[in-house]
Structure formats: C-alpha cells, structure tokens
C-alpha cells in the first residue's frame with residue numbers, strides 16, 4: 001500500500017515481473033488479426049521492450065475487469081456520481097473509448113477514467129516502457145540470467161563490463177548459447193544482487209547472473225529469442241487462412257522485465273480525495289498473470305507474474 005505524501009505531487013512505483021509464457025508484443029499493436037512477426041525494440045539498443053502504451057492499455061482493461069467484477073459481486077462500492085447500471089467499468093471504461101456504445105464514462109469520480117484518462121483528461125498514471133532486466137540464456141551450467149550496465153542503471157545499480165567478456169562471480173568461462181566467452185570478475189556483483197533482492201527476484205535467479213556489455217547484451221538477447229511458427233485463423237470462418245503460416249519472435253519464459261508507473265496526486269486534479277491510484281493499478285496484476293499481455297493468451301503466450309510492486313524514490 002502506498003502512503004500518500006502531501007509533500008510530493010507524484011509517486012513512482014517500480015514493477016518487476018517474470019514471463020510465465022513467451023511474451024510477444026508486436027509492432028503492429030496487440031491484435032493478431034494484423035499478422036506481424038517482429039516485436040518492439042528499443043531503437044538504440046535493439047533490445048525488445050514492451051511500450052508503455054501497451055502496458056497502460058492492458059492495465060486499463062484488467063483494472064476495469066477487476067473493478068466491474070467486484071462491483072457486480074457487491075464487493076466494491078461504485079464511487080461514481082453516475083451509477084447507471086448500464087454504464088459498467090468493463091467494457092465501457094476499458095479500451096480506447098471509441099467503440100460505438102462503449103464510451104469512457106469520463107466521470108471525475110471514476111477510478112478507471114481518472115487513472116488511465118478519458119477524452120478531456122490525460123490520466124493520473126504514466127507507464128514507462130517495460131525493459132528486459134534479466135534475460136535467461138541456456139548454458140552448460142543451466143540457465144543463466146544475463147544483464148548489462150545500461151539495464152542495471154534502470155534500477156540504480158552501477159556496473160561496468162568490457163566488450164566480449166562475461167563478468168561473473170564464479171571463476172569459469174561460460175557459453176551463452178553459441179557464444180563462448182572469456183570470464184572476468186564482476187567486482188561489485190553484490191550491489192546488483194542486493195538491489196535485485198530488494199525487488200523480490202528469486203534466489204535461484206540472483207545466484208545465476210552474468211554481466212555483459214550493453215552491445216553484447218543486444219546480441220545475446222536477439223540471438224536467444226523464441227521463434228514460433230503459427231497459422232493465422234480467419235475470424236469469420238474459423239479456418240486457417242491460405243498461405244497464412246507465419247513466424248513470430250517472443251521473449252522467452254523466465255525473462256524478467258521492469259517498468260515504472262508514475263502516479264500524480266489525484267487531489268491536484270479535483271479527483272477523489274484520498275484515492276490511491278496505484279492501489280487500483282495493482283488490481284490488474286492477477287489478470288496479467290491469468291490472461292497475459294500481447295493478445296495471444298489463447299496461444300499460451302503473454303502471461304506475466306508480478307514479483308514486486310513498490311514505491312521508489314527517484
């Protein structure tokens with residue numbers, strides 16, 4: 001739970017999640033209808049990421065679902081001035097608000113419209129892109145989670161790595177997939193382990209870390225993505241589309257992602273007094289693990305387990 005701090009106009013909440021399934025967030029949006037086989041990448045590092053806009057969209061949908069479920073079940077008192085029965089949080093306040101007959105309610109007291117925005121309000125919560133924090137690579141020692149200095153900077157850890165070496169605490173060289181790399185000592189590995197422990201990263205992951213340069217990290221990640229082949233299904237006929245076999249890339253299971261949610265103080269915008277925006281955002285986490293992100297949940301893709309969600313000072 002977040003304590004509201006009257007001295008600050010915003011709070012930052014760090015979220016760390018592990019992929020339960022391969023994760024595919026395509027460049028063409030979250031719909032499979034548009035066949036698109038590449039995932040979104042950071043333009044500089046070429047490392048795949050999940051855009052903040054995709055995170056916001058999926059959190060909006062799942063928060064609306066969770067609140068509607070609780071409202072109908074009598075476990076949540078609808079705080080809105082407009083309490084029409086035909087104006088449910090889900091689907092109306094979910095989505096982009098452009099579907100005929102399913103507009104955002106836009107009520108100043110609506111938690112979904114206040115947090116995620118509506119036509120005349122940008123919303124209290126802003127999502128950063130989700131970055132790959134730790135990337136699992138098969139090695140002869142079992143899976144090793146690889147990270148880089150630029151990646152660790154996101155969680156406030158300083159680290160250095162030369163090109164073409166792998167930095168570890170143990171004294172053995174290591175193959176990362178097809179790459180056999182000489183080893184150097186990772187002198188301040190304890191700093192990273194401590195920070196990762198504070199983010200509730202499991203011990204077996206913290207004990208199997210390797211650090212490589214930012215440049216090498218991009219290569220390691222991109223050469224160890226999952227590539228799957230699938231068939232596009234015509235939604236009208238339910239049959240496979242002719243010639244619609246396609247391949248797509250995905251972040252593998254056990255990839256650890258990190259993102260920040262910045263929440264502005266509702267009171268500065270005439271929104272509900274004492275409301276806790278991030279407490280509402282967190283209601284999406286159970287559905288993120290059950291239904292996933294990227295619109296391919298039905299294909300056993302996209303489920304994310306939130307390991308940690310806590311306020312940080314920045």
Ligand SMILES: [Zn+2]
Pocket residue numbers: 089093104105106107110111112113114
């Ligand atoms: Zn609403």
